[in-house]
Structure formats: C-alpha cells, structure tokens
Amino acid sequence: MQQVERTAVTTRFPVSILLFIGILAISFSAILVKWSAAPASIIASHRLLVTVIIMSPLLYKFWPEMKKINGASYIKLMWSGLSLGLHFLLWMSSLRYTSVASSTAILTLEPVVVMVGSYFVFRHKTSFSAIMAMLVAILGAMMIGWGDFRFAGDAWIGDVLSFLSMVAVAIHMILGKSLRTHMSAFVYSWWVFLIGGLLLLIYNLIIGYSIFQYDANEWLLFLLLAIIPTLFGHVLFNWLLKYMSATTVSMSVLGEPLGATILAYLLLNETITWIQAGAGLLLLIGVGLFIKQEK
Structure with a gap:
C-alpha cells in the first residue's frame, strides 16, 4: 500500500471529547446485545443494515465523491467491509462459548496488531514510552475481565473466535486509515457497513435464520444498536482516522471494557469489584499516557 503522510489537520471540537463520546457509544453494544434474544449473526447483520438504511437518505450529497471511487479503492472497501462483518460474526459467536468479559479482554490486543500493521503499511513508528503506556492500558483492560476468564470446557473455542475477530477488526482499522486519506467518513462507513x-x-440465509420475524422489542434493539454504538461509535472512529493514527484510535477502543462494566453495573445490576475499579484506573492512565505520547 502507498505510504500515507501524516499532515497537520485540526478539528472544531477537542479530540478528547470526541473520543469519550465514541467510547461511551460503543460501550452500549454489549448491553444491547445482552438484552436481545435474537441469534448473534442476526443482531450483527441487522445492526449494520439498519445503519445503512438510516444513512442512505443523505447519500445524494456524496454522489460526486461516490462516482470518483476507483477500482483499487473498491477492492480495499470490499476487504474492509468483509473484515468488519467477519469481526462481528466471530466476536458475537464467541459469546456462545465464553463470557463477555473474557471475550472483550482478548479484543484489547487489537492496538498491538494495528501498531505492527501500521508500521509495515504506513511506516508509522511508535515510541518506546508509548508502547509502555499501551501495555499498561492493555493490562488494565484484561484485569477487568480476568476474574471471568474460563479455561475449562469449550471456553477455549470462544477465546479463539474472539482472537480471530480481533485480527479481523485490526485489518479493518488499517484499511480504513488508508482509505480515509482520500475518502469521507460517511462514504467509507456506508460502504463497509453495506458490505x-x-x-x-x-x-444467515445459509444457516436458515428468519430475517424479519422478530417482535417490536427486538427491532427497537436493532435500531438502538445502529444509532448508538454504530453511528456514534464506529462512524465517529472512522472520522477520527483522518486526524489520528490507526493505533491511537485502536487504543481509545480499550475504554470499551471499562465503559461496558460501568453500564452493566448501572443497567444490569452487575457488581464491580475493587480489582476491576483499580484496573479501570490503570486502563485510563495507560490510554491517557499513550495519547499524550502520540499527540
């Protein structure tokens, strides 16, 4: 892939506020999925396709840009969309075998894979102090779910599926960084969500799942998944890829285990241990130091 230059660009809003909004939005994902009784792959497909439906009325504003997309960009869009869809399928399938905390903790390895990929693709180098901050944040994120790790029975299957889903979303993130240098966040997001x-x-059709026969409560959850963690989460992170390195955006996603744990305490009456509270503080310190080093 062509090397991407890091240019000085500015935003109207402080990046820290936008990152907080994105992290809070994606933290609702696990809560909404837990409330749904639909199959995991149905939740994933309907979440993305409902998002596409919501975005489509505004597509006419970006039609001139759509017509300028070349063949090479379409190939990257195809791989990015396939990677995102595969991520959702593998991750939600992993929840059938292992716990939410365990699966989410494994996903925190994403910044490491993105960092390595960004070095080979963009020649983006990460300082030693930033790498140390990354390891601190990953340690904190994994400690949040450590007490819920299970190695007996079929739990290892869920862990493997979660790991593969992490690799898939890392590929999606790296491709997104490449495409966002010449493509708007709206057009990029619309295409990858559609694919x-x-x-x-x-x-779902191959498996034989019903596509439409779900009650109003389920469709409300599909809609909320489309609006909150997808539009205010993934689309926002796709937008930030133009202003931040892919590794930094991936680091911000580490806030999801902490946010999901807090929301589970408030909405699902789940408990928070002192170890999880300390791990959350460790995670925030690590992410903050990393972003400061990479600024």
Missing part, C-alpha cells in the same frame, strides 16, 4: 451487513445476511 459487512450483506455478508452476514448471506450467512
């Missing part, structure tokens, strides 16, 4: 959603839809 990922159609992949999952085909999977």
Whole structure:
C-alpha cells in the first residue's frame, strides 16, 4: 500500500471529547446485545443494515465523491467491509462459548496488531514510552475481565473466535486509515457497513435464520444498536482516522471494557469489584499516557 503522510489537520471540537463520546457509544453494544434474544449473526447483520438504511437518505450529497471511487479503492472497501462483518460474526459467536468479559479482554490486543500493521503499511513508528503506556492500558483492560476468564470446557473455542475477530477488526482499522486519506467518513462507513451487513445476511440465509420475524422489542434493539454504538461509535472512529493514527484510535477502543462494566453495573445490576475499579484506573492512565505520547 502507498505510504500515507501524516499532515497537520485540526478539528472544531477537542479530540478528547470526541473520543469519550465514541467510547461511551460503543460501550452500549454489549448491553444491547445482552438484552436481545435474537441469534448473534442476526443482531450483527441487522445492526449494520439498519445503519445503512438510516444513512442512505443523505447519500445524494456524496454522489460526486461516490462516482470518483476507483477500482483499487473498491477492492480495499470490499476487504474492509468483509473484515468488519467477519469481526462481528466471530466476536458475537464467541459469546456462545465464553463470557463477555473474557471475550472483550482478548479484543484489547487489537492496538498491538494495528501498531505492527501500521508500521509495515504506513511506516508509522511508535515510541518506546508509548508502547509502555499501551501495555499498561492493555493490562488494565484484561484485569477487568480476568476474574471471568474460563479455561475449562469449550471456553477455549470462544477465546479463539474472539482472537480471530480481533485480527479481523485490526485489518479493518488499517484499511480504513488508508482509505480515509482520500475518502469521507460517511462514504467509507456506508460502504463497509453495506458490505459487512450483506455478508452476514448471506450467512444467515445459509444457516436458515428468519430475517424479519422478530417482535417490536427486538427491532427497537436493532435500531438502538445502529444509532448508538454504530453511528456514534464506529462512524465517529472512522472520522477520527483522518486526524489520528490507526493505533491511537485502536487504543481509545480499550475504554470499551471499562465503559461496558460501568453500564452493566448501572443497567444490569452487575457488581464491580475493587480489582476491576483499580484496573479501570490503570486502563485510563495507560490510554491517557499513550495519547499524550502520540499527540
């Protein structure tokens, strides 16, 4: 891939506020999925396709840009969308075998994979102090779910699926960084959501799951998943890829285990241990130091 230059660009809003909004939004994902009784692959496909439906009325504003997309960009969009759809399929399938905390903790390895990939693709080097901050944050994120790790029975299957889903989303993030240098966040997000959603839809048809026969409560959850963690989470992170390195955006996603734990305490009456509280503080310190080093 062509090397991407890091240019000085500014935003109207402080990046820290935008990152907080994105982290809070994606933290609702696990809560909404837990409330749904639909199959995991149905939740994933409907989440993406409902998002596409919501975004489509505004697509006419970006039609001139759509017509300028070349063949090479379409190939990257295809791989990015397939990676995102595969991430959702593997991650939500992992929850059938292992716990939410365990699966989410494994996903915290994403910044490491993105950092290595960004070095080979963009020649983006990360300082030693930033790497140390990354390890501190990852340690904190994994400690949040450590007490819920299970190695007996079929739990290892869920852990493997979660690891593969982490690799898939890392590829999606690196491709997104490349495409966002010449493509708007709206157009990029619309295409990858459409491709990922159609992949999952085909999977559901092959499995034989019902596509439409779900009650109003389930469709409300699909809608909330589309609006909160997807539009205010993934789309926002896709937008930030133009202003931040892919590794830094991936580091911000580490806040999801902490946010999900707090929301589970408030909405699901789940308990928070002192170890989890200390781990959350460790995670925030690590992410903060990393972003400061990479600024």
